[in-house]
Amino acid sequence: MAGRRRSRVRVLRPKRTQVLAARTYEQLVDPGHPVRAVWATVEALDMSDFERAIRSRPHHAGRSAVDPRLLLALWVYGQMEGLSSAHAIAARLRTDVAYWWLCGGVSVSAHTLSSFMTHSGPAFRALLGKLLDDLCSRGAVHRPRRLAQDGTRVRASAGAASFHRKATLRKRAAEAAAAGPCRQGASTKARAARERARADLQARAALALAALPAAARRKKRAKGVAHGEPRASLTDPQAQVMRMPDGGFRPAYNAQAVSDVESRLALAGRVTDEGADSAQLLPMVHWVARVLGLKPEAWLVDGAYRNLKVFSALESQGIRVFSPLPARKNLLPQEERSGGRRGDPINAWRARMQTPAGKRTYAQRAPTAELLNAQVKERQGLRRLHVRGRKRAEAAWLLSLVAHNLLLAIAQGWLDESEGPFFLTP
Incomplete structure (x- = not known):
């Protein structure tokens, strides 16, 4: 009725200023969570090939390096969830408790993940052989x-639009070489960034020009005669x-x-x-x-x-x-x-x-x-x-093969370190 006063309701409203209950990282995930099996498997691997590149030593100055086992575990668990980008995994580090548990308080950036992948191609290749020998010695596989x-x-x-002929590549290289300095009053950081961009463009243009003869031979083999001028990518000169x-x-x-x-x-x-x-x-x-x-x-x-x-x-x-x-x-x-x-x-x-x-x-x-x-x-x-680049692309491919083998070994229960076999769901 219009003249009757409505009664007040009682509800629970969020109070986001209150302090959370204290919990350890170990309490963030359940005992049977797949991330535990991934970490137990990676922790038991022989990572000596990865550790040779680390220059941090006890009782010496300098920052401690991130454990390569942690970085590999982040990549393996990320690919288990369909993530193949360092930035995609780094985004999960801010929102997903499974990644929090893996890191255990260690700060990991997208640059750290990407550098670990691109510089560890030979180590990934060696790890494939070590994992095979380990599984054969256990009797898990023949x-x-x-x-x-x-x-x-x-x-x-x-992109397809990044492919240019010789004249365009030379023009872009000349433009990069003739690029003027930063505007008056620019910071030292801005000037350094501009210089890096100019040097990077000149290097990519030189690589693209060097790749043109091979592109011409490849086109001639494919069509019997070289129709038109060969082209190379200014973004990734080694891509075809x-x-x-x-x-x-x-x-x-x-x-x-x-x-x-x-x-x-x-x-x-x-x-x-x-x-x-x-x-x-x-x-x-x-x-x-x-x-x-x-x-x-x-x-x-x-x-x-x-x-x-x-x-x-x-x-x-x-x-x-x-x-x-x-x-x-x-x-x-x-x-x-x-x-x-x-x-x-x-x-x-x-x-x-x-x-x-x-x-x-x-x-x-x-x-x-x-x-x-x-x-x-x-x-x-x-x-x-x-x-970008063939060597970095090969490192990404080898990392995916290593992740495939580790996930297969966990799913099949071949490794004693994993906490029991479980099904890998997409």
């Missing part, structure tokens, strides 16, 4: 006998325009990975600016034999790796190649089926791929190599690189 290799195109941190899985052409790198068919562990990785996979088979075979000491009995690749000279060399070394035959060579000639040239390694490969056993062996490639690429790109978030 020594790899069948390996699968595949490549995937990872989008580079450069490649054909992507969706059929489009964008700046990218070719990321290669070798994995074990039985355990699905990643064993080796490489990033190249060559779009063709056929030239990537032999270097990976030599690297696996030289560094990991492995001589597998079978090597599984798709048709993009078809190179008869390389296949013949591998067959002569006792490594059986499983790769699909071209459609026009599915049937052997009559004289070869009757045993006319049995000593030819290529004929041995062709005969093998026409047998049911050979086709069954090759069918194991997709659940191994293709699944690895899908996990790294879709689940771990490495759909696009956030660094």
Whole structure:
């Protein structure tokens, strides 16, 4: 009714000035939280290759370095949640209690995370081998006998509009060299930033100009004749325009990975600016034999790796190649089926791929190599690189392979340090 006075209500209002209850970092996450398994696994790793780069020593002046185990654990847990950017992980450090628990009061910035990744490429490569040896010594996995290799195109941190011809690159380099000083009264910090930007532009322009001859040779090999002037990216001079899985052409790198068919562990990785996979088979075979000491009995690749000279060399070394035959060579000639040239390694490969056993062996490639690429790109978030340059791109790729192996080992319960197996949900 209009004349009746409404009664007051009683509600609980937030009081944001009150002091929170005191809690330790250990109380922030539950005992069965996945972040605990990630930390227990990373803490038990041999990180001597990472610690060699640290110059901080006890009883000496200088700031203490952040533990590389903490930085690796942040990257692994971040990729478990689909984060492949240092800035994305650094943003979680301010809002997510699981990251608070990992840091335990240690301040970690995006620059620290990024520098750790880009400067640890050789250490990541060595860690892949150490993890394999550790799992084999525990009896969790067997020594790899069948390996699968595949490549995937990872989008580079450069746009299509950053590619220029020689005249434009020279013009941009001249503009950077002729750039005047800062305005009157600018601070020392602003002048230093302007000088760094000018030097960086000149360096990138020089690298792009140096990459033009290789781009011209690559275009001539692809089309038979060099149509038009070659172009190079001023943003990332080492990136190349490649054909992507969706059929489009964008700046990218070719990321290669070798994995074990039985355990699905990643064993080796490489990033190249060559779009063709056929030239990537032999270097990976030599690297696996030289560094990991492995001589597998079978090597599984798709048709993009078809190179008869390389296949013949591998067959002569006792490594059986499983790769699909071209459609026009599915049937052997009559004289070869009757045993006319049995000593030819290529004929041995062709005969093998026409047998049911050979086709069954090759069918194991997709659940191994293709699944690895899908996990790294879709689940771990490495759909696009956030660094520039081939070496930094390779470091990011190797870090993703290390994270894949550690998450797989935790999920399978292969490591005693983890607090029991658990399911990794996307």
